[in-house]
Amino acid sequence: MKHLADISLNAVPSLKPHVRMQPDRITGRRMLLYPEGAIELDDTGIAILELCDGQRSLGAVVSELAEEYEVESSVLTADVMQFLGELKSRGLLNVGTGNQP
């Protein structure tokens, strides 16, 4: 939770170019590959990252997810921020400002 304050709702998150999202050959689940590491994504992670396309702001990502899964935005915000904060702390996420996506 310590990364909560790091990303504003106006920020535009996207995976850094050196991070690859692809299905795992053994399990079929999607995962992130980056130097010396890999993260297996759960359905929530996949849903979040599919929307982090370098166009949508974090606010837009949260509200789209809220609509799709019929959950309150306020409930989702903390979860999404925690997930993205974790990726950011591992150096896997670009956080553009709203003006320059």
Added chain:
Amino acid sequence: MTPRPYGLLAELTHACPLRCPYCSNPLELAKRSEELPVAVWERVMAEAAELGVLQVGCSGGEPLLYHGLESVIRRIRSEGMYSNLITSGIGLTLERALRLAEAGLDAVQVSFQSDERETGDQIAGARAHDAKLAACEAIHHAKLTLGINVVLHRRNVSNLREIIHLAERVGAMRLELANVQFAGWAWPNRMALLPLRDQVIEADRIAEEESARLRDRMQIVYVMPDFYGSRPKPCLHGWAQRGITVNPRGDVLPCQAAEAISELRFENVRDHSLREIWSDSDAFNRFRGTDWMLDPCRSCPEREVDFGGCRCQAALLTGDARRADPVCALSPDRPLVDAILRRMETEPADSTWTYRSASTSASLTGAPPLENSARM
């Protein structure tokens, strides 16, 4: 059940323009004429992906000296694995970097020996530092991701803060700081390489401070030296659990230092598939799991935490790879480590070392055990 390997270290060649005295390559270096042909490496990559390997490190020696590097990288990429080039940077011109990027290379890790030219070149035993700086620029121009690795030891660990600043300056995304491990060439050179206790305490503090300062900007991976600890490192996350090393001759090893264990015989990718070797070979099964353990490991509540530590270190220090890693305070062999530390504290600061080279390779491998020889 046989575990799944996640990483493959491909040592394409032992040839290298540097002569670092802590090189992790074995004392008996593979000759160029013994190296695997490109077609075999390509088959190895296909077999690795099938086994579930996700990360491939192309290493050496200096992998840029292997003529088929681009073809190997292309195959790693087409099999869906992530490719890392682990290089001295020597020979990484902009043209070469662009060619590698075009082949599908994901990330480059450049070694530095120090933050400044004079000590760096002295440790590498070659004029290398400036070429490394140029390589970092080429990597950025080719839009490849840059990581830096630095082996820390007695002659450079006091410069840790400056080393971290260098990594920041050259735009590294990740910095790996590994205290020297006593396999390969570092073993005969250990008295000149082991850092002093005060140096280690200071380095731990600086690494922590700088990691906090650089959070989100540069990942710092800092590996503590185990000689000063009281528990061993969980070496390899357990023998033959996650990774495979293939050396330039095609021998398949559970660890890049495994040749330190003289009783092991390694199967070769020219004769067997990677899957057969991973699941059935004696070298991989010898220390898999916990059945092989002796006391105190066998009955230790932490046996699944550190897996008894490093097999190579146990073999080098005690002569028996099944014994507990002697750095463990619970090991009856801990006095061996303490004796080395005591002797090292009295070693002069300018103690000399033997550089890695093909000619010293022959004399060192023919030499008697080095425990009794005072100075190199």
